Amino acid sequence: MLKNINESTNTLEEYGYACGRIRDLEKYLLNKEIIHKMIESQDLEKSLRVLAENNLSEYSFEKLDSSSIDQVLVNISKRNLNLISEISPYPYLFQLFSWKHDFHNIKVLLKAKMLGKKELFPLYDLGNLSLNGLHAAVFEGKYQLIPIKIKRFIKQAEEGYLKYDSLQLMEVSIDKGYYETIFEQLEDINQDFLFYYYKTEVDLLNLIITCRCKIREIHKSKLAEILIKYGQLSTQKLIDIYDNPLHSWSNNFQKSDYFMVIEQGIKHWIEKNSLLKFEQMIDNYLLNLLKIGKYTTFGLECVIGYYYAKENDLKNIRIIINGKKNSLSDIMIKKYIRDTYV
Structure with missing residues (x-):
């Protein structure tokens, strides 16, 4: 991680x-001790109470139903997003981070359309685009309410679903639109660390996409149009190893920073x-x-780090909540909890 500090940092x-x-x-981010106390608490109510007991007052849960907790x-x-807007000297970080919520909403709306269920999952009004505009575009074809490139992404995702009959691959198509949008904006921002971070994110996403395609027995010839460009890792390398046994893939990445992720991730798939x-x-790698x-x-690194650290805290809380609601053992919840920033 420290190797990324250089003369421009x-x-x-x-x-x-x-x-x-x-x-x-940063003092109010979750640490490992708080996470473990939450996991080891007897039930959901006591688990969430741990947050208040550690002076994390923003996590105030008056009701314990799913809708109230989610809200x-x-x-x-x-x-967290508004904070980035408030403290950043330029607006681009707020816009950059907001796109993820827009593309989440596009995924939800398209899934709902394909499955014939309008209220499939919640939408989040945290993006750059109007929820009403997205809804009207997906369900009523009113594409004049959204940017032209977003219309193109929606159309491509729908065509991909019809072609492969796969919601997962439809999501990948939407992810491709997301990263096209991100990297267009990064060209204007021109900050090395942002490029490096998002290129790494694309690399890791392509690795797990390739793994999923292999598991689903999707033909190698389809991989080139499925994988996302913009990463540092050559997509051709993934195509070249695709027909090899899954357990051998990590051998091709022994000198790569991604070796442990690939080796352990595939090993767990084979075993579990x-x-x-x-x-x-x-x-955890990211x-x-x-x-x-x-x-x-x-540097903007501290702002980016904090933003994603907070989102990581929220992800960990959701993992714990779901584990408690489904009566999972403490050991099982700990297996899937993410690392902490502090």
């Missing part, structure tokens, strides 16, 4: 105020028939990359 003095604010807010977490995510460990290791933010006082 820690010199953006316009981020001095933002980094000062972040240093104070609290969504509101925290919204405040689950990619959850792979997903966990990807999240979080570790972001920890550069803890060592910068004049």
Whole structure:
């Protein structure tokens, strides 16, 4: 992680105020001790109470039904985004982070349309685009309410679903649109660390996409149109190893920073028939990359690091909540919890 500090790092003095604010807010991120106390609590109510007992007052849950809990977490995510807008000297980070919510909403709406269920999953009003505009575009064909490129992404995703009859591959098509949007904006922003972070994210996503395609026995000839460009890792390398036995794939990445992620992720799939460990290791790899933010006082790295650290906290809380609601053992919940930023 520290190898990513170079002569262009820690010199953006316009981020001095933002980094000062972040240093104070980092004290309110979840640490491993709090996470473990939540997991080891007897039930959901006591688990959530741990947050209040550690002076994390923003996590105030008056009701314990799923809708109420989700609304609290969504509101925290919204405040996290608004904080980025408030403390950043430029608006681009807020816009950049907001796109993820737009493309989440597109996935939800398209899934609902394909399955004939309009209220399939909740939509989150945290993006750059109007929820009403997206809804009207997907269900009524009113594409004039959304940007032309978003219309193209929706059309491509629908065509992909009809072609492969796969919701997972439809989601991948939407992800391709997301990263096209992100990297278009990154060209304008021109910040090395942002490029590096999102390229790494694409690499790791392509690795697990390739794994899923192999498991689903999708033909190698289809892989080129499924994989996402923009990463550092050559998609041709993934295509070249595709027909090899899954257990041997990691041998081709022994000198890569991704070796442990691939080796352990695939091993867990072979042993447990689950990619959850792979997903966990990807999240942990990216979080570790972001920890550069803890060592910068004049750079956007600290802002990016804090934003995703907070989102990681929310993900961990959701994992614990789901585990408690489904009566999973403490050991099982701990298996899938993500690392912490602090």
